[in-house]
Amino acid sequence: MSTDQLTDEACGLRERKKRETRRALNLAALDLVEEKSYAAVTTEEIAARAGVSARTFFNYFPSKEAAVIGTTAEELEAYAASLEAPVEGESPLASLRRILAGMLAPTSVDRDLRAKRRRILLGEPSLAPALVGNNIRIENALTAALERRLGVLPGASLEPRLTVALAIAAVRACIEHQQNGGAGRLERNIDQAFDRIAAGLS
Amino acid sequence: MSTDQLTDEACGLRERKKRETRRALNLAALDLVEEKSYAAVTTEEIAARAGVSARTFFNYFPSKEAAVIGTTAEELEAYAASLEAPVEGESPLASLRRILAGMLAPTSVDRDLRAKRRRILLGEPSLAPALVGNNIRIENALTAALERRLGVLPGASLEPRLTVALAIAAVRACIEHQQNGGAGRLERNIDQAFDRIAAGLS
DNA sequence: CTGCAATTTTGCAGTCACTGCACAATCGGC
DNA sequence: GCCGATTGTGCAGTGACTGCAAAATTGCAG
Structure with a gap:
């Protein structure tokens, strides 16, 4: 299985x-x-x-x-592994979009727990500081994975960390937007945000 | 004065x-x-x-x-005001680069206190979670300011919040990069990071 | 300068997150 | 069934943070 x-x-x-x-x-x-x-x-x-x-x-x-x-070390490792082994023709940013969107989607295993998580993490604004603190762990794990994927030594280039940080920030911004009653649906906004990152902004 | x-x-x-x-x-x-x-x-x-x-x-x-x-409400307002009133021919992202870089530079008023802040915030990794929590306040203040500058209603568009979030994330990534012994000097890396955001990344 | 109202400071008592430590319970392998 | 190793638990303690009410300070009017 x-x-x-x-x-x-x-x-x-x-x-x-x-x-x-x-x-x-x-x-x-x-x-x-x-x-x-x-x-x-x-x-x-x-x-x-x-x-x-x-x-x-x-x-x-x-x-x-x-x-x-409740993020477990195993989840982190799974995400890192998924980023490290690239899918055919998928750019780093595209991989990150897939992985980060998957974190929010209750479509994988453990459906009820994931749904509950999503509901509470989106619904309890007082958790926001804790969430962004937790994002540091995720950023570090994903950065290390991307460095391995790109074959660069840890810290040798700014690019992997920057890519990961921007991707996470984009998702977080969409969540915050949602919590503040912003326009649009979450998944759609995330897609748009990643498109903007890829295209560049001013 | x-x-x-x-x-x-x-x-x-x-x-x-x-x-x-x-x-x-x-x-x-x-x-x-x-x-x-x-x-x-x-x-x-x-x-x-x-x-x-x-x-x-x-x-x-x-x-x-x-x-x-120690971020005061007045500092926040000052940054917001600086973002709201655009400098001649400066894009939102360029304004954010200037303002966020200015937060780290000990060149303004209160030189010794600012320098001490910078030294400690860069040198004490255990403060990282608190710092990103504090960034939420900054993000909200700057987002509201950018919305006013662009003349859109709060939450009507994702773009202002996304722009601010990415800019802050870029600076944070550079700081983290620095703390982990990464290559390059901080200010230079920040410049590069903003250039990458403007150009788009994959 | 003097009393009065508003604001600020302080002490006190209490709750709760979190930790080190020592000891009991449990598990895995023999 | 026994032993070493891991895990669970009680206890005592520290320190962040809060509400409350009394005391001190300030701004102001008379």
């Missing part, structure tokens, strides 16, 4: 339980934020709903923010 | 004292972070060095991060 990479990589009982606990915490966090609001949720509640102790919460996530956002 | 806008706008004793306290807190925060590290500094220390109570600290800044970053 193609989903094996994301769900069952190393299949000891230990690994599986960790995965489940992490997922339960992420899910509990998302549900609670949806019921109340980000500020009104405590880490103790999240831990309780996930069925672990308050202390264990911090064995899985370094902060409350991280638990709500 | 041309510096009046930033230093003496409303010159009651009350206003002046508030300004001084704010500045003292920002300066104390920067100095302490430079002496130790961001994590090792407490808000109590900052307040003590600035000569105010621990409680008063939070009357001036909503968080420790904000005290270190």
Whole structure:
């Protein structure tokens, strides 16, 4: 199965339980934020709903923010791998468009969780600072991947990091635009934004 | 004097004292972070060095991060005004290049404080998440200004926000590049980055 | 210069995120 | 079933941040 990479990589009982606990915490966090609001949720509640102790919460996530956002190292690696191995005739920017749009699309595996994520990350403006902080991780992972793809040493050229940063910023701008009641639909705006980047702007 | 806008706008004793306290807190925060590290500094220390109570600290800044970053509403307004009133024959992107580069340059008023800021914001990677969070404020202010300059209603078009977001992301990418030991000098890289944005990339 | 109203400062008590540490529980391999 | 290693948990503590009410300061009018 193609989903094996994301769900069952190393299949000891230990690994599986960790995965489940992490997922339960992420899910509990998302549900609670949806019921109340980000500020009104405590880490103790999240831990309780996930069925672990308050202390264990911090064995899985370094902060409350991280638990709500929930990006795993595996997801990051998957995105990086997808960027590193280019699709036939696809420019770096086109790859980034595909990958970043895929992060928002609830069409892949884990449909309900992804949909919930999207709903909350788009709907809770108070998470914006945490989200852009998380984007740094994504930027670093994707930059390293693009450097490998282009065969340049890390930091040797500004171009890979710049390309990744602009792509992420474009998506973020579309999200912000959406949250502020801006015109247009999200996916369509993202497409337009990438077209603008490719064409250059003034 | 041309510096009046930033230093003496409303010159009651009350206003002046508030300004001084704010500045003292920002300066104390920067100095302490430079002496130790961001994590090792407490808000109590900052307040003590600035000569105010621990409680008063939070009357001036909503968080420790904000005290270190120290962007004032007036600075934001000044940048916005500078973007709104276009210079002869300067494209929006060119205006943004000038304004954002000016934020990093210690050549304007308040030379020592600006230089200290620059040194710390470039040298303390643990501040990166806070910085990008702060960038949201800057993005919103500049977006609104650009919308006014272009004569479009807020949120009517994606373009203003996209332009601002890309410009900020470019500068941030250059800073990150610098911090990771990347090639080239900062100012030069920023120039190149803006040229790439204008020309389009793949 | 003097009292009055508005603003600002401060102390206090409290909540909550987060951490180190020591110990208990659990798991994987033998 | 046993042992080493990993993981879960309780406890105690630090520090960021908040609301509240009293005290100090400022601007102003008389």
